[in-house]
Amino acid sequence: MAEKTLLKGNIALAQGAIAAGCRYYFGYPITPQNDIPEYLSAELPKIGGTFIQAESELASINMVMGASAAGARVMTSSSGPGISLMQEGMSYMAGSELPALVVNVMRVGPGLGGIAPTQGDYFQATRGGGHGDYFNIVLAPASVQEMFGLAIKAFDLSDKYRNPAMILCDAVLGQMKEPVILEERGAEAPPARPWALTGAKGRKPQFLKTLYLSDGEQEAHNLELKGKYDLLRKEDVLFEGKGLDDSEVVIVAFGTVSRIVKTAIQMAGDEGIRVGLIRPITLFPFPAEVVRRTAKKIRRVLVVEMNTGQMVEDVRLSIEDKVKLRFYGRPGGGIPTPEDVLREIKVTLDEKGF
Amino acid sequence: MAEKTLLKGNIALAQGAIAAGCRYYFGYPITPQNDIPEYLSAELPKIGGTFIQAESELASINMVMGASAAGARVMTSSSGPGISLMQEGMSYMAGSELPALVVNVMRVGPGLGGIAPTQGDYFQATRGGGHGDYFNIVLAPASVQEMFGLAIKAFDLSDKYRNPAMILCDAVLGQMKEPVILEERGAEAPPARPWALTGAKGRKPQFLKTLYLSDGEQEAHNLELKGKYDLLRKEDVLFEGKGLDDSEVVIVAFGTVSRIVKTAIQMAGDEGIRVGLIRPITLFPFPAEVVRRTAKKIRRVLVVEMNTGQMVEDVRLSIEDKVKLRFYGRPGGGIPTPEDVLREIKVTLDEKGF
Amino acid sequence: MAKIIIDRNRCKGCGFCVVACPKDLIRIDKELNIQGYLPAMIADNDNCTGCALCAEVCPDVAIEVYK
Amino acid sequence: MAKIIIDRNRCKGCGFCVVACPKDLIRIDKELNIQGYLPAMIADNDNCTGCALCAEVCPDVAIEVYK
Amino acid sequence: MKKVFSRPKSLVDCQTHFCPGCTHGTAHRLVADAIDHFGVREKTIGVSGVGCAVFMYDYFAFDAIEAPHGRAPAVATGIKRVHPDKIVFTYQGDGDLASIGTSEIIHTANRGESITVIFINNTVYGMTGGQMAPTTLLGQKTTTTPYGRNFRNDGYPIRMAEMLATLEGVAYSTRVSMHNAKEVLKAKKAVRKAFEMQIADMGLTFVELLSACHTNWRVKPLEGQKRVEEEMIPYFTLGVFKERKEKDFL
Amino acid sequence: MKKVFSRPKSLVDCQTHFCPGCTHGTAHRLVADAIDHFGVREKTIGVSGVGCAVFMYDYFAFDAIEAPHGRAPAVATGIKRVHPDKIVFTYQGDGDLASIGTSEIIHTANRGESITVIFINNTVYGMTGGQMAPTTLLGQKTTTTPYGRNFRNDGYPIRMAEMLATLEGVAYSTRVSMHNAKEVLKAKKAVRKAFEMQIADMGLTFVELLSACHTNWRVKPLEGQKRVEEEMIPYFTLGVFKERKEKDFL
Amino acid sequence: MYYDVIMAGFGGQGIMLMADILALIAMKEGKNVTWMPSYGVEMRGGTANCTVVVSSEEIGSPVTGHPYSAIVMNEPSLLKYEPMVRPKGFLLLNTSLIDPEKTNRKDIDKLLLPANEMAQRLGNSQMANMVAMGAFIEKTKIVSLELAIKLLPEMFPNRPSSFISNNSRAIEKGAEFASNGGDFSV
Amino acid sequence: MYYDVIMAGFGGQGIMLMADILALIAMKEGKNVTWMPSYGVEMRGGTANCTVVVSSEEIGSPVTGHPYSAIVMNEPSLLKYEPMVRPKGFLLLNTSLIDPEKTNRKDIDKLLLPANEMAQRLGNSQMANMVAMGAFIEKTKIVSLELAIKLLPEMFPNRPSSFISNNSRAIEKGAEFASNGGDFSV
Numbered sequence A, B: 001m002a003e004k005t006l007l008k009g010n011i012a013l014a015q016g017a018i019a020a021g022c023r024y025y026f027g028y029p030i031t032p033q034n035d036i037p038e039y040l041s042a043e044l045p046k047i048g049g050t051f052i053q054a055e056s057e058l059a060s061i062n063m064v065m066g067a068s069a070a071g072a073r074v075m076t077s078s079s080g081p082g083i084s085l086m087q088e089g090m091s092y093m094a095g096s097e098l099p100a101l102v103v104n105v106m107r108v109g110p111g112l113g114g115i116a117p118t119q120g121d122y123f124q125a126t127r128g129g130g131h132g133d134y135f136n137i138v139l140a141p142a143s144v145q146e147m148f149g150l151a152i153k154a155f156d157l158s159d160k161y162r163n164p165a166m167i168l169c170d171a172v173l174g175q176m177k178e179p180v181i182l183e184e185r186g187a188e189a190p191p192a193r194p195w196a197l198t199g200a201k202g203r204k205p206q207f208l209k210t211l212y213l214s215d216g217e218q219e220a221h222n223l224e225l226k227g228k229y230d231l232l233r234k235e236d237v238l239f240e241g242k243g244l245d246d247s248e249v250v251i252v253a254f255g256t257v258s259r260i261v262k263t264a265i266q267m268a269g270d271e272g273i274r275v276g277l278i279r280p281i282t283l284f285p286f287p288a289e290v291v292r293r294t295a296k297k298i299r300r301v302l303v304v305e306m307n308t309g310q311m312v313e314d315v316r317l318s319i320e321d322k323v324k325l326r327f328y329g330r331p332g333g334g335i336p337t338p339e340d341v342l343r344e345i346k347v348t349l350d351e352k353g354f
Numbered sequence C, D: 001m002a003k004i005i006i007d008r009n010r011c012k013g014c015g016f017c018v019v020a021c022p023k024d025l026i027r028i029d030k031e032l033n034i035q036g037y038l039p040a041m042i043a044d045n046d047n048c049t050g051c052a053l054c055a056e057v058c059p060d061v062a063i064e065v066y067k
Numbered sequence E, F: 001m002k003k004v005f006s007r008p009k010s011l012v013d014c015q016t017h018f019c020p021g022c023t024h025g026t027a028h029r030l031v032a033d034a035i036d037h038f039g040v041r042e043k044t045i046g047v048s049g050v051g052c053a054v055f056m057y058d059y060f061a062f063d064a065i066e067a068p069h070g071r072a073p074a075v076a077t078g079i080k081r082v083h084p085d086k087i088v089f090t091y092q093g094d095g096d097l098a099s100i101g102t103s104e105i106i107h108t109a110n111r112g113e114s115i116t117v118i119f120i121n122n123t124v125y126g127m128t129g130g131q132m133a134p135t136t137l138l139g140q141k142t143t144t145t146p147y148g149r150n151f152r153n154d155g156y157p158i159r160m161a162e163m164l165a166t167l168e169g170v171a172y173s174t175r176v177s178m179h180n181a182k183e184v185l186k187a188k189k190a191v192r193k194a195f196e197m198q199i200a201d202m203g204l205t206f207v208e209l210l211s212a213c214h215t216n217w218r219v220k221p222l223e224g225q226k227r228v229e230e231e232m233i234p235y236f237t238l239g240v241f242k243e244r245k246e247k248d249f250l
Numbered sequence G, H: 001m002y003y004d005v006i007m008a009g010f011g012g013q014g015i016m017l018m019a020d021i022l023a024l025i026a027m028k029e030g031k032n033v034t035w036m037p038s039y040g041v042e043m044r045g046g047t048a049n050c051t052v053v054v055s056s057e058e059i060g061s062p063v064t065g066h067p068y069s070a071i072v073m074n075e076p077s078l079l080k081y082e083p084m085v086r087p088k089g090f091l092l093l094n095t096s097l098i099d100p101e102k103t104n105r106k107d108i109d110k111l112l113l114p115a116n117e118m119a120q121r122l123g124n125s126q127m128a129n130m131v132a133m134g135a136f137i138e139k140t141k142i143v144s145l146e147l148a149i150k151l152l153p154e155m156f157p158n159r160p161s162s163f164i165s166n167n168s169r170a171i172e173k174g175a176e177f178a179s180n181g182g183d184f185s186v
């Protein structure tokens, strides 16, 4: 087994980005993700990269757009209010089909909010906080190891689809330390970017834009984007499933909550209750198929989130209504304890169908 | 019958705002809603109001926040990219429980996009483009008369719930002229605002904020917000329903599309096909109950939108999965014609259940 | 010996060249071009000095100058 | 005749008042206050002129001056 | 004996969360002092930026609101336009005002809104842990300029008081310091002048107050004060950059 | 006879969508001229703001990108940092640069990014129908100042070239006009100088070009040119506000 | 009763005004009406067009892909809108700016109107839109011609009476042309 | 094997470092481990605390409401964390800063450690955290004490050897105290 290093989630993410070949970072400070820019401000210059502390999140995302347009692997990171400020830029990037990684280490909202762990930005991340018909590719790590690994994966997917990818996590994942295996990045180099702006030398001038004026051109462009999202749903769904065959109830939870749920599942097991888990790793595309299939079999689904109910809509959309669906959520930085979850498991089992 | 005036949708909306007692407008130009600021820049000074062209949409929404905090009825208006830039501010306003009207005359996205009619911002409007656990109150007019009337209604709901309200419409509704009856605003004055910042004269100092640090305080605040959204869902759902009892298929469509659908329904009627319509007027809260009830009876639902499928999720969430649900959408400024819709009606009727 | 050539169909008839010409050799035509504008035309090319001021001032880059 | 009163528990021990006092009458105590800081104390109130410079410079508004 | 110096009435009698020696506390007192001085506590509305001073509403005995990071001038504009008779001010750090909020302060100043802006320049982002601010000095190490600020990568320390002084809408622009008693007394006058001119509706008034952030500079309080004097002031010259004399300008 | 004046190679041979007499066309040519002059067409990347010139990519024969409204300097920063050897410029209107994009231009200038900024000041928002711009003159009627711009409500016309000249990162800041042949020739020199200094990597170079927007001013083209001369120039003084001579500054 | 028309031409031909008047009369007559312009991001160039729907019932779509009729005031508009008109529909062409040879449809009713020339003879070619308006109303009878003329002073409250009378005359002349189908004299 | 501990005190007491060391040793021993700090928006003031979970299995929640044990280095931490410890759990109190009278729980095992005084006697009261560390490990045996001492040079590569040896000694002394339960001598 490769050697392990004890790393903070934010740092592991930053190292994942470097491992993925990212050499450009533009961002603006905000808790609880400041380790990322702080680490990269020290490391990137050493490896020929560029770190700029932008004057704002608006500037960050637009610098990211420029660097991406120029053909670079590039990222930014922020939290709630800052991510909201990036919505115009992210919409432009999706429209111009530009890849990049945007990290959201969530903080409590709405408003300024505290930095307690929360999952209140699920809707914003998966339903497009920006204007127009588009989606972000959204990945939700649940361990420091995944902070590293999914950062790499996010760049790859972003490049594959020429669409911004987002890592959605919370303060627990950002601040927690765990042992990590820092795999060397394999040979899979970033794909060629023939569309990048590099100067029209030996080729025709090319441009990147989002405004199409000829009859039907814009509609065609939007349908092409939709085609990419359909392909994503088909080809690049990621999830972790446990005990999906013989459980009495299956829990759907992502990120930090899935960890708490695992403890609860063990506690339930100790009491002789068999509980399964589906942990979506891609939030968009949502693992609808496995949720549907599992729910059909197990008939009882419990969704746990650190918000007032957001991913539960995607679960609802995936399952038949004969399935019993229960939601348990704590918003505003309230963290469900394993005991809370165990209680909810029992309620789910006790309740009659709808 | 009161006298009718032939008015552009944008102007009717501006007049509705004035009728509602709104005397403060802060906004930044963007097509296709410029008639609103242009009209108000001429009218507000005449009636003791204030019009400021802000330096940006960020400034606009924050001026709106200030004026609302100061106790005024206040509004802004914009379109796609500008609305995206307001997401941080709107999240803060929801968090600080401040009322205001935000108008989004949609344009095509993602990115800069053209100004053709579209409904691509449904997700952003109803699922919160800003960070955190909150919702906007969203109203969708379908006629110039409603541009006037729903502007008033939006202010009232916004005040009732101390939450931002949004009018979501498109270029057709903004640019179209129709005869309007400009009702006098009744006695229903804006409610008292004891929470407003007016100087601590004869009372304790008070403040408006979104950051709660004591244990559990933020969670309690978020649950209180959730309480308001639950109440909204119970008390203030608006929709228009037609032929919900004896139709062969029911269409769900809002705004401009509902108009096109009405023509299609007439065409279908001419061919002997009975088609019903549910037109959500409040998009949040979504009229889930009537959709559920009607779908249960009619068993065939067609959703038509000018996007690749957004409101259809709310319809899906409202109905049983035994109901046959079909979606027809055109994104990027493509306008479904009545003929298109008629065709889809027939397909919906022909198709077998799932 | 110099001359200018005005691209009649590219011209939008703003008249800047008319004013710019120090020798007053350009005027506005009476017939619309395909764009629907009344374009500029060189009235007297023989006296053109090729100073190119008309070309410099033309927003539509509709003038070429030869010398 | 003048004097100052330092709110021992409000003080964070920054020492600005110590430096500010033109007559050098303030020093830092050796015992922690409830906040866990070593607070300032007036060592010699008899010579205080009530100039209030210590108070002006105190970021925690922990000093009152009497004259 | 009579009390000749005590806590201003506009300042709540409570412990602040500021670090030992942090002159955010001083600046708060100076604002409260001016509000008391002009007897306008009951008609004052404060707008805090996001930064170490975000909890302003806990410390001031008048109405207040928390603006999104950088947007305090826009929020203040909204308030002042609704209540032209009230005293409205913003209180902002250098990250808040000179970085993310650049556009808002410039245009609010350019519109000449009758508000007062209290600007705390401590060359770093205090609240978030000492990252580079637009005002960070060249060569200064911060958590995001670990090798020292380098103008080729990070740009130059920006001088807001001078830049704003060039705008027509600004009635008063000054830079003061709080690193010793003499300077605090000057700062007090400047803050009073700023509010006085607001009361006279002369346009935007701007007071930049130099401050140390000992915690993030990683120095003791008294060392910090010395650095303000020896390193900040040579670059951030103290003085009045603009002072309008007439109300009926232009 | 030899062709002594023709369309620059960097300018695509096609009809523009600009209104008759709109000097956006002239400015486009001047940029293309400079690019040709320095032979850098194959290493130039243009960034357009949103405004009447958003379709830049249709008119220039080099790589280009459409930035969100106001953000061109940030986009250009991203590009230039990836390709320090390329020639990168932004092309922005007064709404784009001096209003919504204030923060981006100031900080990009302050960082001294080696890019060129072409700034078209026509005192209105052209593309969206003639609303007030930050540069609108006092008293000037626009669709959002129907009673004329009034500084008490709307603030003052902002002078960007002067303001930016105060920033260390700026290598060159100048204001020129395009209202007659003589001025166009000067403008041509200024644009060339700006690109020349970029090639020498001296910092940000900024050229403000005064322009009429006949359509929204509701005047004939020649009248518009006259108004530039008689009304704009007295307020927006022409000249060089900063020109760095040395590369190794500070 | 339901009727829809697309009016099209270039900016400056008064297309919107023409549509405005039609919509206003319809409203005054107690009918439902929608007026729907289409315009691009760009300020100028290209065609200006406006769809007016008049109906005694509630109006569904204000946008129409197959109008009963079209008024085309210049050639690009002919190319774009002629194909859309419904079979048996009606097309009014401004022959002052359109070569009638360019029309293709055989299945629709056409009126060839030299609107600019007629307006010029009436003293101002700017009134071509009013001429067309008059002809269109006379031909289709979807609103009252009298009312159109009667409402002019109300529609242009700030214009001199000569303006009103000239425009009335333009409308009348257009109507005359339509009713005696082809010939005109002033 | 599963064990969790919350360590708490005020900023400057080296709580995070203590937690770091524990986590690192656990990792080196091939166990799974999580290290989870909790901190506010504010830079300073208040308590610093960190939860470490050590387990031979995959670790679920890194957050725990009912830890097996707690190390409390000052009084506010005692008040906050003593009630959370599981019945039969373990509480290590720093009696240099906490009055042992203030503890309430009877159902848990307690170690009263005068950490600051011991550290002071070792030459530097800053090492109180190391003393506590040593005592905690000795008492709970969740990781190897030897490894802890052996790893010190690796953990502080830039510190002089005197620093390492002092800290080793502090750990040892803490352990000694724990093993002979109560008395200490330097």
Ligand SMILES: Cc1ncc(C[n+]2csc(CCOP(=O)(O)OP(=O)(O)O)c2C)c(N)n1
Pocket (backbone or CB within 6 Å): A028, A029, A030, A031, A057, A081, A082, A085, A112, E050, E051, E052, E053, E069, E092, E093, E094, E095, E096, E097, E120, E122, E124, E125, E126, E127, E128, E133, E213
């Ligand atoms: C949109 C947004 N971005 C970033 C932050 C995080 N943030 C909070 S305070 C702050 C800067 C604080 O620095 P400064 O304004 O200089 O004030 P100080 O704390 O030094 O007094 C930042 C970046 C935020 N709250 N909102």
Ligand SMILES: Cc1ncc(C[n+]2csc(CCOP(=O)(O)OP(=O)(O)O)c2C)c(N)n1
Pocket (backbone or CB within 6 Å): B028, B029, B030, B031, B057, B081, B082, B085, B112, F050, F051, F052, F053, F069, F092, F093, F094, F095, F096, F097, F120, F122, F124, F125, F126, F127, F128, F133, F213
């Ligand atoms: C975020 C955003 N806000 C507003 C707009 C609308 N908009 C497009 S161009 C423009 C201003 C154009 O004016 P200017 O920059 O002066 O350029 P000009 O058209 O005069 O050349 C505006 C406000 C937009 N596209 N995006």
Ligand code: SF4
Pocket (backbone or CB within 6 Å): C006, C010, C011, C012, C013, C014, C015, C016, C017, C018, C039, C040, C054, C057, C058, C059, C060, C061, C062, C063, F021
């Ligand atoms: S300057 Fe150019 S566009 Fe203008 S009239 Fe002359 S040739 Fe035509």
Ligand code: SF4
Pocket (backbone or CB within 6 Å): D006, D010, D011, D012, D013, D014, D015, D016, D017, D018, D039, D040, D054, D057, D058, D059, D060, D061, D062, D063, E021
């Ligand atoms: S200045 Fe104030 S806080 Fe500082 S030591 Fe003196 S009394 Fe204490």
Ligand code: SF4
Pocket (backbone or CB within 6 Å): E017, E018, E019, E021, E022, E023, E024, E052, E122, E126, E127, E212, E213, E214, E215, E216, H043
């Ligand atoms: S972090 Fe800096 S600015 Fe904030 S309270 Fe502490 S010393 Fe003051």
Ligand code: SF4
Pocket (backbone or CB within 6 Å): F017, F018, F019, F021, F022, F023, F024, F052, F122, F126, F127, F212, F213, F214, F215, F216, G043
């Ligand atoms: S609207 Fe104004 S800026 Fe735009 S092309 Fe026309 S004249 Fe030029």
